[in-house]
Amino acid sequence: MSEHPHDHGHPHAAIEQTEPQGHYQYLADAVRELLIEKGVFTADEMRRAIEAMDARTPAQGARVVARAWVDPAYKARLLADGTAAVEELGIDMGPTKLVVVENTPNVHNVIVCTLCSCYPRMLLGLPPAWYKSRNYRSRTVIEPRAVLTEFGTRLPDDVDVRVHDSTADMRYLVLPMRPEGTGHMSEDELATLVTRDTMIGVAQVPSPS
Amino acid sequence: MNARFAPGERVSVDKRYPKKHCRTPYYIRGKTGVIERICGKFANPEELAYGRDGLPKRPLYRVRFRQTEVWSSYNGMDDDTVDIEIFEHWLKPASKGAKK
Numbered sequence: 001m002s003e004h005p006h007d008h009g010h011p012h013a014a015i016e017q018t019e020p021q022g023h024y025q026y027l028a029d030a031v032r033e034l035l036i037e038k039g040v041f042t043a044d045e046m047r048r049a050i051e052a053m054d055a056r057t058p059a060q061g062a063r064v065v066a067r068a069w070v071d072p073a074y075k076a077r078l079l080a081d082g083t084a085a086v087e088e089l090g091i092d093m094g095p096t097k098l099v100v101v102e103n104t105p106n107v108h109n110v111i112v113c114t115l116c117s118c119y120p121r122m123l124l125g126l127p128p129a130w131y132k133s134r135n136y137r138s139r140t141v142i143e144p145r146a147v148l149t150e151f152g153t154r155l156p157d158d159v160d161v162r163v164h165d166s167t168a169d170m171r172y173l174v175l176p177m178r179p180e181g182t183g184h185m186s187e188d189e190l191a192t193l194v195t196r197d198t199m200i201g202v203a204q205v206p207s208p209s
Numbered sequence: 210m211n212a213r214f215a216p217g218e219r220v221s222v223d224k225r226y227p228k229k230h231c232r233t234p235y236y237i238r239g240k241t242g243v244i245e246r247i248c249g250k251f252a253n254p255e256e257l258a259y260g261r262d263g264l265p266k267r268p269l270y271r272v273r274f275r276q277t278e279v280w281s282s283y284n285g286m287d288d289d290t291v292d293i294e295i296f297e298h299w300l301k302p303a304s305k306g307a308k309k
Contacts, residue, residue, distance in 0.1 A: 097248065099271070114234050141236065144276075145285045160288045163276075168232045168269055168294035169251045 054126065060091055061123035061173055062194035066187045068100075069178045082173065086123065093122055093171065101164060102175045103204070108155055109162045110148065110201035111172045112140040118166040120173050124196055131200065141165060151202040174201035181209040210250060212268045212297070218244045219303035220272060222295060230258035233299045237291075241303045242274035245292055253296065268297040 021029075036043055064086055068075035078085035082098030098120065101109040113119065114137050119127040130136050140147050144161045148154070155161065164172045176198040182190060185208075197203040214220055224239035232254045247270055252263030276289040283289070 114236070115232060141291055142280055143284065144289070157286055160290065161276075161285060162289070163291040165234065165291060165293045167234060168248075168254065168296070170248055170269075170271070170294055 053121070056121060056125040058124045058194075058196035058199065059191070060125075061120070061196075061199045062191040064089060064091070064100075064123065064173070065175060065194045065199065066191035068175055069182075069190055070187045075175070078175070091122055093120075096120075096169055096171045098123075098173060099164075099170045100173045100175050101162065101201075103177045103201070105177070106158070107160050107162060108148075108153075108201065108204075109164060109172075109174045110140060110144055111164050111166060111174060112137055113166040114138065114141055115167055118171060120171040122171075123173055124199060128196070148202060151197070153203055174199050176201075176205045179205050179207040181207045210247070210268065212247050212270075214244050214247075214270060214297070214300060214302075216244050216246055220244060220270075220300040221303045222272070223299050223301065227255075229255060231255050231299075233295055234293065236279065237274065237293055237295070240274055240279055242272040242278075242293075245271040245273040248294060251296075253298075270295055270297065270300065272300070 032046070035041060036046070064078065067089065068078050074085065074088075077088075078100050079102055082100040083093050085100075086093065086098055103109055112131075117127055117132040117137075119131060121127070136147065141163055144163050145155060148161070166172055176194065178190070179193070182193070185193075193205050193208060195203070195205075198205045219241060220243070221241045222233065222238050226235075226238070247268060249269060250266035251269050253267050254263065257263040271292050272295050273290050273292045275287070276283045276285055276291055277287055279291060
């Protein structure tokens with residue numbers, strides 16, 4: 001605990017790391033220090049890379065979905081080759097490839113990575129904590145309908161559930177269904193309706209009315 | 210690209226358990242599914258994991274499995290599926306007797 005008075009209206013323990021560092025944390029620290037010492041990159045370059053990673057948001061993915069909703073030719077290209085189609089909008093997938101899977105009245109798609117936490121960071125930013133949890137990762141492949149219900153997404157029996165386990169070099173984006181009552185909305189307005197969870201596939205886009 | 214399997218073809222996943230890094234989930238080993246698409250060729254993660262170059266690149270597929278075939282106690286619907294990326298060296302043609 002810090003020695004100076006620390007009172008801002010509510011009591012809490014000092015915000016500091018109390019657990020001892022684990023083996024992998026020591027290893028990561030050592031490798032980072034070596035790379036900086038050997039001049040592979042500077043500490044500031046590393047900080048900037050982390051800052052850029054943290055700055056990505058699901059707005060990128062929402063832009064892609066809204067374009068697909070208003071432009072059938074774009075949607076066809078997106079489903080045929082996701083990597084090339086998002087490049088058209090200036091989004092670089094890096095070394096990974098993008099597969100876009102479309103929700104329809106008969107098919108609902110949901111994304112998981114059972115091995116670790118592969119996630120389309122270029123389009124959605126950093127994954128939420130629950131996406132990385134053992135609970136979500138193990139149960140989504142075994143009982144996807146129960147998991148979806150816990151997210152408030154109850155699917156009728158005649159809708160097929162397609163789980164996509166992101167195990168290697170592909171990254172996945174769900175193209176959610178465009179909701180009713182949005183015929184008058186512009187592409188930019190539509191993009192504001194599309195949230196992170198609808199592009200992972202644990203939720204559907206509700207009608208704005 | 211020289212890919213051994215074509216979309217629509219039925220394949221079985223090897224049931225083997227090497228004590229090293231691989232990207233084939235335990236739960237799908239020994240199961241039979243259908244090639245959904247060929248993803249392209251990618252460096253072998255079983256080599257990359259140990260600092261090697263992973264070359265030559267290996268064909269990677271998306272394979273679609275019926276959930277009721279993967280989990281004996283699956284309580285969703287019959288047409289529910291799980292798609293998984295699997296490298297060619299983990300796949301073999303499904304034997305005639307294998308269930309869909």
